Amino acid sequence: MNLSPLPRIMLEPLVRAALLEDLGRAGDLTTDAIVPAELWTRTALAARQSGIVAGQDLARLAFELIDPAVRFQSLRPDGAGVSPGDVIARVTGPARAILTAERVALNFLGHLSGIATATASLVESVRGTGARIVCTRKTTPGLRAVEKYAVRAGGGANHRFGLDDAILIKDNHVAIAGGVREALRRARAGAGHLVKIELEIDTLEQLEEALDEGVDAVLLDNMDPENLMKAVAMTAGRAVTEASGRITPLTAPAIAASGVDLISAGWLTHSAAVLDIGLDFEALENEPTL
Numbered sequence: 001m002n003l004s005p006l007p008r009i010m011l012e013p014l015v016r017a018a019l020l021e022d023l024g025r026a027g028d029l030t031t032d033a034i035v036p037a038e039l040w041t042r043t044a045l046a047a048r049q050s051g052i053v054a055g056q057d058l059a060r061l062a063f064e065l066i067d068p069a070v071r072f073q074s075l076r077p078d079g080a081g082v083s084p085g086d087v088i089a090r091v092t093g094p095a096r097a098i099l100t101a102e103r104v105a106l107n108f109l110g111h112l113s114g115i116a117t118a119t120a121s122l123v124e125s126v127r128g129t130g131a132r133i134v135c136t137r138k139t140t141p142g143l144r145a146v147e148k149y150a151v152r153a154g155g156g157a158n159h160r161f162g163l164d165d166a167i168l169i170k171d172n173h174v175a176i177a178g179g180v181r182e183a184l185r186r187a188r189a190g191a192g193h194l195v196k197i198e199l200e201i202d203t204l205e206q207l208e209e210a211l212d213e214g215v216d217a218v219l220l221d222n223m224d225p226e227n228l229m230k231a232v233a234m235t236a237g238r239a240v241t242e243a244s245g246r247i248t249p250l251t252a253p254a255i256a257a258s259g260v261d262l263i264s265a266g267w268l269t270h271s272a273a274v275l276d277i278g279l280d281f282e283a284l285e286n287e288p289t290l
Contacts, residue, residue, distance in 0.1 A: 001079040005057055006149055014146065015061040018104045028100040041095040042283040045109065047082040048276035052120045054078045054153035055112030056089060058146065059105035067097030079116070079153045088277065095284065102279050112150035113275035118268050119154025125249040131256035131263050134159045134242070138266035147269045159264055167197045168219070174199075180206050184213040198242070207231055215239050220260065222246065228258035 045059070053076050060072040070093030076082055088109075091098055122133045133156040139147045148158045160166040167187050177183035180199065187197050198217035199210045204227065210218055211234065220231050222245035235241050242262040243255050255263055 001153075001155070003077075003079045003153055005078075006145060008057075008061070010145055011058055011061055012065070014142065015058055015065060015104065015108070017142075018107065019062060019065060019101065022104055023100075028096070031096050031099045035096050035099060037094075037096060038287045039095040040093060040285050040287050041098055041281055042090065042092045042285075043098055044087045044280045044282055045089045045091065045105075046278055046280050047086045047088060048084055048278055050081070050083050051113055051117035051275040052154050053080050053082055053088055053109075053113050054116035054150040055109045055146065058108035058112070059089070062101040062105035062108065063091055063093070063098060066101040067094050069093050070097050070101075079155075081120075090282075091279070094287070098279075106277060106279065108146075110274040110277050112146060112153070113277065114272045115147055115150035115269055116154035117275050118272035119151045119156040121249050122247070122252055122263070122265060122268070123155040125252045126256035126263065129253075129256035131243075131252075131260055132157050133252075133268075134262050134264045135268050136244075136264050136266040137162070138270045140270070151268055154268075156268070157262075159262075165195075167191055167195055169197070169199045171200060171202065174206075180209040181213055184210065184215060188213075198240075204230060204234065207234055211235060211238055217242060219244060219264075225254045225258050228255060228260055232259040 056074050056078055063070040063072055070091060073090045076086065076088045082088060119133060126133065135148055135151040135156060136159050144161065148161065151158060169183050169187055174180055174183045177186055184199060191197060196216040198219055199215050200219040200221050201207050201210060202221055207218060217240035218235065219242045220228055223231065228243055232241055240262065241260045242264055243260045244264045247263055247265040252263055
């Protein structure tokens with residue numbers, strides 16, 4: 001998988017904020033009281049259940065920001081599948097630093113790996129069709145970039161990142177404009193020449209109006225497979241077709257069989273279960289001498 005990592009400048013503020021939240025006003029009272037400063041350790045980040053890995057760069061940063069002496073060696077790249085017991089990465093360095101950063105590192109790694117795993121399950125359910133699985137803007141505040149990265153790690157694709165990179169006309173916009181045609185005409189008049197316009201539609205009548213106005217993409221919201229098939233036939237390649245609403249690995253195959261180009265699911269980023277990953281101690285030793 002050709003998965004480009006996110007640059008450190010985007011990740012570091014997220015990890016710093018999480019570490020500061022955890023350290024509070026006095027730091028790690030438990031670790032500082034119990035663990036000798038000179039103690040070093042070699043640990044393994046290991047999968048407790050099967051899934052897809054994502055988020056190692058954030059985990060690495062959590063350890064390194066606490067102490068630059070920590071070394072993080074990835075053994076399974078983001079996007080790789082793991083089974084229970086598989087070692088994802090080895091973390092070596094001062095025991096205090098590793099224990100202090102452990103929870104933040106695992107929070108990011110488990111959360112993003114959960115998103116990647118959920119995405120992979122949907123991707124697998126539509127394999128062999130022409131449909132692509134995409135996420136939405138239903139993301140955790142502040143974590144959109146990394147959650148969308150996790151979707152890519154799971155084999156999915158990204159919808160728009162924010163309100164500023166495409167126009168998506170929803171039912172409230174249509175109601176305020178007074179109809180589909182007027183909403184599309186206003187959008188076209190206000191859009192730059194590189195901005196795509198998508199319209200959410202509920203009926204085939206709305207679709208016909210949208211196609212007459214030259215829309216770039218249509219969001220077929222909560223349509224059953226029969227109506228989705230009719231919508232795809234009506235569209236006939238004149239616009240990108242996207243299906244949404246109640247998407248699961250069980251419902252996705254029938255939706256994909258309708259011929260839609262995209263299937264979007266908000267739960268991938270807002271409700272995916274965390275992938276269980278743990279930190280296991282492999283060895284303890286005194287600080288190495290130079």
